[in-house]
Amino acid sequence: MKTKDKIIQGSIELFNLQGERNVTTNHIAAHVGISPGNLYYHYRNKDDIIRSIYKLYEKNLAQMFQPRDSSSVGMDEMLFYIDRVFYSMWQFRFFYANLPDILARDDVLHQRYLEAQKALNQRMVGILKEMRGQGYTTIEDEMIEDLAHTLKLVVTFWISYQHTQTQQEITKATISDGVLKVIGIFKGYLTPSGLEAISKIESDYKESVEAQSIGTHLD
Amino acid sequence: MKTKDKIIQGSIELFNLQGERNVTTNHIAAHVGISPGNLYYHYRNKDDIIRSIYKLYEKNLAQMFQPRDSSSVGMDEMLFYIDRVFYSMWQFRFFYANLPDILARDDVLHQRYLEAQKALNQRMVGILKEMRGQGYTTIEDEMIEDLAHTLKLVVTFWISYQHTQTQQEITKATISDGVLKVIGIFKGYLTPSGLEAISKIESDYKESVEAQSIGTHLD
Numbered sequence: 001m002k003t004k005d006k007i008i009q010g011s012i013e014l015f016n017l018q019g020e021r022n023v024t025t026n027h028i029a030a031h032v033g034i035s036p037g038n039l040y041y042h043y044r045n046k047d048d049i050i051r052s053i054y055k056l057y058e059k060n061l062a063q064m065f066q067p068r069d070s071s072s073v074g075m076d077e078m079l080f081y082i083d084r085v086f087y088s089m090w091q092f093r094f095f096y097a098n099l100p101d102i103l104a105r106d107d108v109l110h111q112r113y114l115e116a117q118k119a120l121n122q123r124m125v126g127i128l129k130e131m132r133g134q135g136y137t138t139i140e141d142e143m144i145e146d147l148a149h150t151l152k153l154v155v156t157f158w159i160s161y162q163h164t165q166t167q168q169e170i171t172k173a174t175i176s177d178g179v180l181k182v183i184g185i186f187k188g189y190l191t192p193s194g195l196e197a198i199s200k201i202e203s204d205y206k207e208s209v210e211a212q213s214i215g216t217h218l219d
Numbered sequence: 220m221k222t223k224d225k226i227i228q229g230s231i232e233l234f235n236l237q238g239e240r241n242v243t244t245n246h247i248a249a250h251v252g253i254s255p256g257n258l259y260y261h262y263r264n265k266d267d268i269i270r271s272i273y274k275l276y277e278k279n280l281a282q283m284f285q286p287r288d289s290s291s292v293g294m295d296e297m298l299f300y301i302d303r304v305f306y307s308m309w310q311f312r313f314f315y316a317n318l319p320d321i322l323a324r325d326d327v328l329h330q331r332y333l334e335a336q337k338a339l340n341q342r343m344v345g346i347l348k349e350m351r352g353q354g355y356t357t358i359e360d361e362m363i364e365d366l367a368h369t370l371k372l373v374v375t376f377w378i379s380y381q382h383t384q385t386q387q388e389i390t391k392a393t394i395s396d397g398v399l400k401v402i403g404i405f406k407g408y409l410t411p412s413g414l415e416a417i418s419k420i421e422s423d424y425k426e427s428v429e430a431q432s433i434g435t436h437l438d
Binding site for chain 2: 037064097098099100101103104106107110112113117139143146149150153154156157160161163164165166167181184185187188189
């Protein structure tokens with residue numbers, strides 16, 4: 001691995017473990033096993049590192065959110081989508097633990113984030129409309145926009161909320177709980193056929209979490 | 220006003236205006252017009268001030284959440300409740316803009332917060348069950364718990380979410396939008412008679428925001 005990439009990987013590790021606020025560039029250099037001078041050769045400062053991490057995260061998201069298979073949209077697609085959002089959330093959890101602060105510090109980063117959010121919103125609205133097309137919900141267009149925002153808010157602040165609701169560490173179980181919570185929010189909006197489909201998906205997900213077949217990629 | 224109270228009021232003002240993280244005890248002393256030494260005579264440090272503010276906030280909440288009138292529970296009570304939660308949120312918005320961080324710094328404060336949250340949750344669940352008793356919803360007990368958590372999450376992180384979604388300032392309009400958003404979340408769970416009742420409440424609220432009759436206490 002190149003030093004530049006090693007710094008990024010080491011930073012993600014330390015940020016996730018100790019919280020972004022508690023980690024300095026000196027800590028990162030020591031963790032990666034290079035001199036502070038060598039680190040500054042590659043990155044101007046901590047915010048420069050965070051910006052690079054954000055670009056990596058965005059690239060991951062874009063790859064993951066390619067529709068899997070145009071014939072299988074609907075409820076399955078929705079779970080797949082939620083699961084992937086929470087997966088990235090786990091990988092970059094330092095970011096979500098401190099999001100308003102990180103964005104407030106860097107206007108350029110905030111702009112990029114806002115654009116990515118717009119795309120994410122459109123994709124969410126699209127999936128919800130596809131679900132309606134399949135008779136899983138009868139939700140109206142106006143409420144779809146609202147629901148997409150609510151879901152985004154819940155997902156985005158799931159980790160922060162957990163930090164306020166308990167004094168324990170965030171674990172993989174916290175993340176799986178979040179996926180189930182988001183599935184739960186849908187339930188209020190579903191037709192009987194939608195409820196049947198989601199119950200199946202919910203129990204499959206619980207089983208796979210127990211069997212670690214979905215849980216395993218949360219590393 | 221006693222100096223001790225002046226310090227608290229001045230701190231709330233500065234924190235709300237500039238963000239808690241950007242305000243030092245020296246700024247507070249200057250704002251209140253006392254010497255830093257005088258401030259330290261009353262409070263050990265900034266966290267000591269924040270703890271006192273939190274106690275004030277808790278007292279306000281407890282007073283506001285006395286059921287108004289046992290004969291009028293249901294949809295009206297719910298709006299009253301949401302409106303009061305957002306009203307405290309506006310008064311102490313610095314706290315909500317930076318909640319996980321403030322709580323992480325002070326275990327005693329975090330404990331108090333958790334206990335208050337438990338009480339708030341029970342009150343929420345109680346109101347939702349009363350709404351069911353009146354035929355406004357058919358939501359099951361298990362989903363009531365989930366809905367109460369979702370509502371709490373959305374309310375708690377409404378301000379933080381707004382900070383991530385726009386680069387603009389938080390205003391009273393942001394807060395009224397939050398009330399309407401929370402009303403919107405209920406809609407998925409309501410019976411036709413519940414939807415009728417909430418539509419009335421929603422349009423009354425919108426009117427009163429426009430007429431500033433509810434908006435006026437957001438000072």
